[in-house]
Amino acid sequence: xxxxxxxxxxxxxxxxxGFLEATVVTLQLTAVGVILGTLIGxxxxxxxxxxxxxxxxxxxxxxxIIRGTPLIVQIxxxxxxxxxxxxxxxxxxxxxxxxxxNGAYIAEIFRGAIQGVDPGQREASMSLGxxxxxxxxxxxxxxxxxxxxxxxxxxxxxxxxDSSLVYIIGVAEIxxxxxxxxxxSFQPFESFxxxxxxxxxxxxxxxxxxxWYENRLDVDKT
Amino acid sequence: MIIGENIHKSFGDLEVLKGVDLHVQxxxxxxxxxxxxxxxxxxxxxxxFLEMINEGSITIDGKKVDPKKDNLTxxxxxVGMVFQHFNLFPHKTVxxxxxxxxxxxxxxxxxxxxxxxxELLEKVGLSDKADVYPSKLSGGQKQRVAIARSLAxxxxxxxxxxxxxxxxxxxxxxxxxxMKQLAEEGMTMVVVTHEMKFAKEVADRIIxxxxxxxIESADPKTFFGNPQHERTRQFIQLVE
Ligand SMILES: Nc1ncnc2c1ncn2[C@@H]1O[C@H](COP(=O)(O)OP(=O)(O)OP(=O)(O)O)[C@@H](O)[C@H]1O
Ligand SMILES: [Mg+2]
Numbered sequence: 055x056x057x058x059x060x061x062x063x064x065x066x067x068x069x070x071x072g073f074l075e076a077t078v079v080t081l082q083l084t085a086v087g088v089i090l091g092t093l094i095g096x097x098x099x100x101x102x103x104x105x106x107x108x109x110x111x112x113x114x115x116x117x118x119i120i121r122g123t124p125l126i127v128q129i130x131x132x133x134x135x136x137x138x139x140x141x142x143x144x145x146x147x148x149x150x151x152x153x154x155x156n157g158a159y160i161a162e163i164f165r166g167a168i169q170g171v172d173p174g175q176r177e178a179s180m181s182l183g184x185x186x187x188x189x190x191x192x193x194x195x196x197x198x199x200x201x202x203x204x205x206x207x208x209x210x211x212x213x214x215x216d217s218s219l220v221y222i223i224g225v226a227e228i229x230x231x232x233x234x235x236x237x238x239s240f241q242p243f244e245s246f247x248x249x250x251x252x253x254x255x256x257x258x259x260x261x262x263x264x265x266w267y268e269n270r271l272d273v274d275k276t
Numbered sequence: 277m278i279i280g281e282n283i284h285k286s287f288g289d290l291e292v293l294k295g296v297d298l299h300v301q302x303x304x305x306x307x308x309x310x311x312x313x314x315x316x317x318x319x320x321x322x323x324x325f326l327e328m329i330n331e332g333s334i335t336i337d338g339k340k341v342d343p344k345k346d347n348l349t350x351x352x353x354x355v356g357m358v359f360q361h362f363n364l365f366p367h368k369t370v371x372x373x374x375x376x377x378x379x380x381x382x383x384x385x386x387x388x389x390x391x392x393x394x395e396l397l398e399k400v401g402l403s404d405k406a407d408v409y410p411s412k413l414s415g416g417q418k419q420r421v422a423i424a425r426s427l428a429x430x431x432x433x434x435x436x437x438x439x440x441x442x443x444x445x446x447x448x449x450x451x452x453x454x455m456k457q458l459a460e461e462g463m464t465m466v467v468v469t470h471e472m473k474f475a476k477e478v479a480d481r482i483i484x485x486x487x488x489x490x491i492e493s494a495d496p497k498t499f500f501g502n503p504q505h506e507r508t509r510q511f512i513q514l515v516e
Contacts, residue, residue: 178363178422181324182377182429183353192380196367 058244065235065244066251072231073252079145080227080256083217086149088210091156098157099164113161120158126219128155133223148220152213159209167202168194200271207264211257218253228252277302277337277464278323278355278433284331285318292318294488295332300433303462307475309511310485316468319485320435323466324355337432353381356426356434360441362418364410364425370397371406374425381429389428396424400454416447420454433464440471472515476500484508 098116101109120128132151136142171194179189221230232249236242278300285293292315300306308316321327323334325341325348334341341351365373374396375389384392397403400420410418419439426434436455440448452474459465459478469475475482475496482499484492484507492499492508503509 172363174359174361174363175365177326178357178359178365180326180349181352181355181357182425183349183381184377185349188380192376193365197365200367 061241062244062247065239065241066248069231069235069245069248072235073228073248076226076228076231077252077256079225080214080217083145083149083152083220083225083227084210084214087152087156087213087217088206090150090153091160091209091213092206094153094157095160095162095164098161099168102161102165103168117158117161120155125151125155125216126222129219129222137223144223144225148217148223148225152217152220155216156209156213159212160206163202163205163209164198167198167205170201171197203271204264204268207260207268210264211260214256214260215253277304278466279335280319280323280332281335282332283319283322283329283334285315285322285327285329292488293322293329296485296488296490298483298490300464300466301480302464304480305459305465305467305478307479307482308466308468308485309470309475309482309515311511314485315488316485317437320357320437320466320468323433323435324352324357326352326357349381353377353429354432356429356431358419358422358426358434358436358439360438362410362415362422362442364418364421366410369407369409370402370413370421373410373421374428377425378428392428393424396427397421399427399457400424401450414447415443416450419443419451423451423454423458427458433466434458436465436467436469438468438470440469470515472500484511 098113101113104110129148129151132154133144133147136150137144137147175193175197176189179193180186184192217227218229220227221233224230228249232245235248236245239245278298280296280298283293283296283298284291296315296319298306298319308319310316318327322329325334325343328343336351336354341348365376368376371390371393374393375384375386378384378389378392379386394403394406397406400423402417402420402424405413405417405421410421413421423434423439439455440451443451448471452471455465455467455474456478467474467479479496481493482496483490484499484503484505486505486507491505492503494503499508500512503512
């Protein structure tokens with residue numbers, strides 16, 4: 055047991071400069087994935103509540119395809135679909151794949167948050183003479199946005215872990231480094247323990263930050 | 277001030293309003309009573325076009341409303357509504373709640389709106405709460421803010437749907453007090469309530485609605501002293 059601690063520590067000390075660099079890449083992938091996903095999600099959520107059958111149909115097809123296929127397939131699909139045709143780095147192919155993937159989930163988060171706003175809010179707003187657009191912009195959306203912060207945070211953490219799949223197209227993020235390290239050092243077990251620790255610490259940090267932020271929102275206004 | 281003629285309203289197969297006629301005179305206070313499910317809320321919501329009537333007509337301040345052609349948004353602004361569950365905007369402060377519609381709908385400038393808002397908050401006794409969020413208020417305070425918010429649009433008529441039903445008993449009085457004051461100032465009001473003391477004191481007319489039709493309409497004295505309809509007698513026994 056102590057022996058294992060020893061070798062893990064040794065691998066950790068040997069690899070941390072590379073891992074720190076790779077962590078930056080992982081965080082960049084996550085950030086792009088979530089930001090792009092939020093933009094895509096917003097558009098598709100609006101399409102879903104638009105009332106237009108055509109827009110709803112398009113959004114449904116997108117969400118069904120994304121949720122019905124594995125992320126790793128989507129990454130490969132985008133990689134061979136985009137990188138081969140347009141000259142684009144592997145990083146961006148992976149980040150875009152994460153964004154497209156997240157878009158479907160975040161669209162559902164936004165839709166749920168919008169529909170979760172008490173119908174009484176809409177009625178009160180309309181009864182004051184505000185039109186549909188004003189009611190949405192000034193009353194419903196701000197409340198929906200607050201409601202979607204916890205699930206968005208959750209999605210951020212999922213994305214952080216999901217970004218490991220981008221190793222398949224050779225982006226130098228944490229997992230691909232661990233993978234290489236495992237093969238080269240003949241210490242696969244220790245290498246994967248180390249990479250697990252990196253993810254665990256990152257997830258814990260972000261979970262803590264999210265809790266703190268949510269609590270602050272609660273204290274302020276509810 | 278507000279005239280409903282032959283109002284019919286159905287939800288699917290369920291006919292909730294079956295030809296209601298109601299003329300509310302300017303400055304009149306009408307209290308609507310009736311058992312649960314009789315259609316009181318639906319009638320108020322039709323007057324505010326939150327629900328569309330299937331048949332009949334609604335005239336507000338002399339203008340017959342054509343839901344197909346008229347700008348319903350504009351008409352809703354002239355008819356204030358106070359809800360059982362307040363429906364204050366939780367992401368806005370008390371003052372922001374009150375000035376939201378004047379700024380957004382009437383394009384009133386912010387300084388003027390603030391002045392108006394503070395006046396109205398003073399009127400409902402909540403000047404000191406202008407900058408807090410609704411979650412920090414008691415139910416009675418919330419409802420008084422909701423009344424101020426409605427008044428900010430200077431409505432021609434105010435509709436109240438069980439404004440005190442969600443309140444703890446000790447908070448009912450402060451809301452009724454504000455409503456009474458409004459009535460005295462000459463506001464035209466249609467009030468759904470189970471507060472019979474308020475009805476007796478403030479109402480010009482009490483109307484009993486039963487299964488989607490008006491079965492009794494009389495001044496409070498006659499309504500309680502000499503009701504015409506058997507169902508009204510039963511109802512009075514139930515609430516007294
Ligand atoms: N949007 C709706 N869709 C379907 N049915 C509805 C809808 N709104 C009201 N109803 C039905 O219409 C009937 C009358 O409802 P309404 O809310 O007007 O009654 P009420 O007199 O206000 O009752 P309460 O005292 O319980 O508030 C009820 O049977 C109710 O279930
Ligand atoms: Mg009701």
